[in-house]
Amino acid sequence: MPEAQETKPKGRRWRPLYLLFALPFIAMFWVSSYDRIEPALYGIPFFYWYQMLWILITSALTLFIYLVDER
Amino acid sequence: MDYIATSVFIGLFLLVTVIGFFAGRWRSGDLDQLHEWGLGGRRFGTLITWFLLGGDLYTAYTFVAVPALMFGAGAVGFFAVPYTILIYPILFMVFPRMWEVAQRNGYITAADFVKGRFENQPLALAIAITGLLATMPYIALQLVGMEVIIAALGLHLSGFWSELPLIIAFIVLAAFTYASGLRAPAMIAVVKDMLIYVAVIAAVVIIPMKLGGYGKIFSSISPEKLILPHPEGASLGGYSAYATLALGSALALFLYPHSLTALLSSSSRQVIRRNAAILPTYSFLLGLLALLGFMAIAAGVQSNPAYAAGFAEFGANFSVPALFLDSFPSWFVGLAFAAIAIGALVPAAIMSIACANLFTRNIYKEYINPRCTDAQESRMAKLISLIVKAGALVFVLSLDKQFAIQFQLLGGIWIIQTLPAVMIGLFTRWLNGWALLAGWATGIIIGTGMAASLGFKGSIYPLDILGYMLPGYAAFYSLIINLALAIILTPLFNMVAPGSKGRALEGCP
Numbered sequence: 009m010p011e012a013q014e015t016k017p018k019g020r021r022w023r024p025l026y027l028l029f030a031l032p033f034i035a036m037f038w039v040s041s042y043d044r045i046e047p048a049l050y051g052i053p054f055f056y057w058y059q060m061l062w063i064l065i066t067s068a069l070t071l072f073i074y075l076v077d078e079r
Numbered sequence: 080m081d082y083i084a085t086s087v088f089i090g091l092f093l094l095v096t097v098i099g100f101f102a103g104r105w106r107s108g109d110l111d112q113l114h115e116w117g118l119g120g121r122r123f124g125t126l127i128t129w130f131l132l133g134g135d136l137y138t139a140y141t142f143v144a145v146p147a148l149m150f151g152a153g154a155v156g157f158f159a160v161p162y163t164i165l166i167y168p169i170l171f172m173v174f175p176r177m178w179e180v181a182q183r184n185g186y187i188t189a190a191d192f193v194k195g196r197f198e199n200q201p202l203a204l205a206i207a208i209t210g211l212l213a214t215m216p217y218i219a220l221q222l223v224g225m226e227v228i229i230a231a232l233g234l235h236l237s238g239f240w241s242e243l244p245l246i247i248a249f250i251v252l253a254a255f256t257y258a259s260g261l262r263a264p265a266m267i268a269v270v271k272d273m274l275i276y277v278a279v280i281a282a283v284v285i286i287p288m289k290l291g292g293y294g295k296i297f298s299s300i301s302p303e304k305l306i307l308p309h310p311e312g313a314s315l316g317g318y319s320a321y322a323t324l325a326l327g328s329a330l331a332l333f334l335y336p337h338s339l340t341a342l343l344s345s346s347s348r349q350v351i352r353r354n355a356a357i358l359p360t361y362s363f364l365l366g367l368l369a370l371l372g373f374m375a376i377a378a379g380v381q382s383n384p385a386y387a388a389g390f391a392e393f394g395a396n397f398s399v400p401a402l403f404l405d406s407f408p409s410w411f412v413g414l415a416f417a418a419i420a421i422g423a424l425v426p427a428a429i430m431s432i433a434c435a436n437l438f439t440r441n442i443y444k445e446y447i448n449p450r451c452t453d454a455q456e457s458r459m460a461k462l463i464s465l466i467v468k469a470g471a472l473v474f475v476l477s478l479d480k481q482f483a484i485q486f487q488l489l490g491g492i493w494i495i496q497t498l499p500a501v502m503i504g505l506f507t508r509w510l511n512g513w514a515l516l517a518g519w520a521t522g523i524i525i526g527t528g529m530a531a532s533l534g535f536k537g538s539i540y541p542l543d544i545l546g547y548m549l550p551g552y553a554a555f556y557s558l559i560i561n562l563a564l565a566i567i568l569t570p571l572f573n574m575v576a577p578g579s580k581g582r583a584l585e586g587c588p
Contacts, residue, residue, distance in 0.1 A: 029168035036161035036325060039318040043307045051294025055306045059160045060366045066164050067359035070171055074352050 025073055032066045085232055087413025088420070091274070092248070095267045095421050099255030102262040111454040116260035116461065117436045118187055119344045125353050127265055128345040131429075132354060133361045134268030135341045136166075136332065138217075139224035139423035142275070142368060143396050149372025151395035153304025155317060157369055161325035163362035166332050171355035174333055175348035176505045180587040182343075188433075189339055189501045190441040196504050197581045199512030200445075205519055206497050207441035210336040211434055213490035217335070218430045218471035219483040221423040222249065226475070227393050228420045231400035232413075242476055248420065253468050256428045257461050261344055264428040271425055274418035276364065278403075282415070283367045286374050286406050296370075296377040314548035320539045327555035331495040334502070336433035337426060368399075375402040427468065435463040485535040492530060492538065492554040496522035499565050508581025514568035522561030529553035 035041075036059075045053040108115035108122075123131060141159070148156030177192070186192050189210065194203035222245065229244045255263045287293050297305065310316030332338055345351055375398035380386055383405065389397040403415050439460040444451055451459070474483060500515045529540040530553055540553040572579060 026172060029172065032164050032168060033326075036164060037322045039307065039321050043309065043318070045306060048294075048297075051292055051297055053297055053305060055154060056157065056366075056370070059157065059164075060363065062164055063160065063359050063362045063366065066167060067356055070167055070359075071356040073171070074356055077352075078349065 023077070025076060028069055028073060031069065032062060035062055081233055081409050081412070083409035084413035084416065087410050088232060088417045091270075091414065091417035091421065092251075095270055095424070096251050096255065098266050098270065099251070099263040100258055102255070102266040103259030105262055105266060110260060111457045113436065113439065113453065113457045113460055114185070114187055116457050117432050118340065119261040119265060121182065121344055121346060123265060123345050123350070125350050125357075127269075128341070128350050128354050129357055130268040130272050131265045131344065131425075132338075132341050132358060133272050134264065134422065134425035135337055135429045136358075136426075137163075137361045137365055137422075138221060138426040139228075139419050140217075140220040141365065142419055142422060143224045143227055143399060145365060145369050146372035146375065146399045147395035147397075149369050150375050150398040151372075153300070154306050155321060155324075156372060157366075158321050158324045158328075159369055160362065160366045161322070162328040162332075163365055164359070165325060165329035167355045167359060169329060170333060170342075170358075171352055173502055173505060174342055175351050176587065177339070177501075178343060178345065178348050178351055180505070180584055183585040187340075187343060188336065188437050188440050189334070189497065190437060192584075193500050193504065194441070195582075195584055196508060196587070197500065197512030197515065197579075199516065199579065202500060202512045202516045202519070203441060204445075205516060206500060207437050209493050209497050209519075209523075210437050213494040214336050214430050214434050215467065215471060216474070216483050216486035216490050217337075218427050218434075218468065219474045220487050221427040221430070222471060222475045223396075223480050223483060225420050225423040227389075227396050227400060228416045228423075230392065231389060231397070231404060232416060245476075246472070248424070249468065249472050252424050252427055253431075253465050256431060256464050256468075260461075261340065261429065261432055264425045264432075265344075267421060267428075268425045271418060271421040274414060275422060278411075278415035278418045279364055279368050279371075281411070282371060282374075282403070282406070286371070286378070286402065289406060290374065290377050296374055299377040300373055313546055314550070316548075316550065320550045320552070323551035323555040324539070327495060327552040327558070328491065330498060330502075330558070331491050331554060334494045334497050336437055337430040340429055340433040340436060371399050371402060375399060378402055378405055380405050427471075431464040431467045431471075432460075434467045435460040438463045438467075488535070488538050489527060489530055492526035492557060493523055495554045495558050496526065496561050498558060499562050503562075504581070505587060508583065509569065510565050510581070511569040511572040511576075512579055512581065513572040513576065514565045517568050518561040518563075518565030521564050522557045525560055526553050526557030529557060 042055055042058045044055065047054055049057045103110065108120040110116045114121060145156060145159045180192060184195055190203045190207035193206045225248060226245055287296060290296055307317040307321060310318055342351060380398060380401040381390055386401040389401060403412050439456055443459050444456060496519045499510060499518055503510065530538060538553045539550050540556055542549045542551055542556060
């Protein structure tokens with residue numbers, strides 16, 4: 009193994025940016041905020057489309073953090 | 080029997096069999112090295128890792144059981160969505176580090192890492208055995224998923240031959256895994272995932288059109304199934320159960336040996352981080368798939384006499400196959416069923432490889448033949464992959480299916496007990512190995528006790544804190560006890576055995 013890697017490469021140090029990952033945990037743990045039928049979307053109750061929406065939000069968030077981190 | 084559906088099904092099955100055998104030559108390496116056979120040479124890039132992990136984590140059983148839970152129990156089955164949301168921040172934050180330490184030190188299992196980190200043999204053995212015990216029933220469940228599909232095709236032979244299709248599928252699986260190692264499921268996953276995407280997207284577009292739209296579908300669901308019941312009195316009711324099920328399952332997922340095997344086979348830590356961003360496409364697919372459970376209710380498949388035999392044998396697990404039979408022409412049914420059945424082959428192959436890696440590295444090489452050569456090690460792993468799968472087959476054919484399901488439920492409770500040593504161990508070596516072992520043992524005992532108090536029928540333990548009810552996932556509660564104990568005992572063991580602290584590793588200070 010090369011010993012010269014003293015400075016930490018990108019993405020290996022902890023950054024405050026990672027705190028953004030708390031958002032999906034808070035959102036999903038706050039069950040009472042989404043356990044409802046209205047507002048429905050195309051007949052799909054809020055409970056279902058809202059959680060599906062968080063898949064997209066979390067994916068976008070992860071991509072954002074990755075891009076900032078690897079820059 | 081439906082000849083068109085069966086022909087399409089068998090045709091696709093033959094295709095992946097051929098792919099499975101040729102996979103060994105793809106980016107070929109020396110299969111006498113365990114990391115070549117068992118980790119595909121750690122060479123998979125972003126796209127192949129995406130297919131491989133997608134095929135590995137979202138198994139055939141998931142595809143059958145999640146909509147079945149929606150069909151039977153309603154909204155609580157949708158916990159699969161928050162579960163598969165929360166796994167990716169965890170993957171992004173924790174597992175690139177695992178990849179790095181494994182790559183630099185030549186580790187292929189979590190127990191390898193724990194052994195290096197804490198220099199504690201019993202703890203490493205505990206991690207290895209937990210992995211083996213948690214994975215074996217999981218393989219059995221893949222075969223259960225396949226059995227449902229084969230029955231739905233109408234391939235019902237009588238008497239002694241009734242299980243023949245399953246046995247053939249199984250022999251195919253065992254043979255190509257033996258010959259090609261992890262490269263086989265990686266290549267098959269590409270075909271399987273494309274089939275799954277086509278099948279599910281077609282289903283969620285076409286079936287609602289036939290049933291009169293999503294509004295109609297949801298209005299045919301009874302109110303107590305449509306959303307979670309609101310908590311009443313001094314209890315968090317279904318809410319704490321829903322949230323802890325999601326978090327507990329998410330924490331456990333990458334502790335499973337087959338998840339780690341697929342992760343370690345990627346070519347860089349960036350590949351893992353990129354996959355944390357792109358794997359949620361499968362979560363979205365799973366969310367859509369869950370809704371098929373409600374569509375099966377709306378379509379009234381359970382009251383259709385054509386499917387009575389299937390429901391009698393497989394219960395709610397028959398709901399999605401029945402829905403497909405009810406809604407689609409034969410050729411498409413064949414395609415969708417092939418997607419699910421091949422979807423069982425991919426994770427079953429990876430799971431058996433993961434078990435083989437664990438047994439060979441952490442038990443055979445550690446305790447039975449410490450001076451084995453690389454070729455002997457690799458040969459032993461191939462042999463174990465066969466034994467593990469044969470065990471799963473015997474399990475499914477000879478015992479009640481319910482037993483496999485209950486055993487798998489226990490597996491989830493057990494595997495999460497390795498979290499302090501494996502995941503927290505990646506970031507700090509403050510915890511003492513003996514304290515971790517004590518926490519692990521306590522977690523296993525208490526978690527199993529909680530499941531036993533529920534008659535092994537469920538995993539939601541009604542925790543009572545000073546008269547306030549907090550029903551929650553037994554795995555999650557027993558993990559908290561495990562972790563608390565490991566923290567409390569650490570200073571104690573450091574005093575008693577001063578030389579037993581963890582050590583810094585390459586890539587993991």
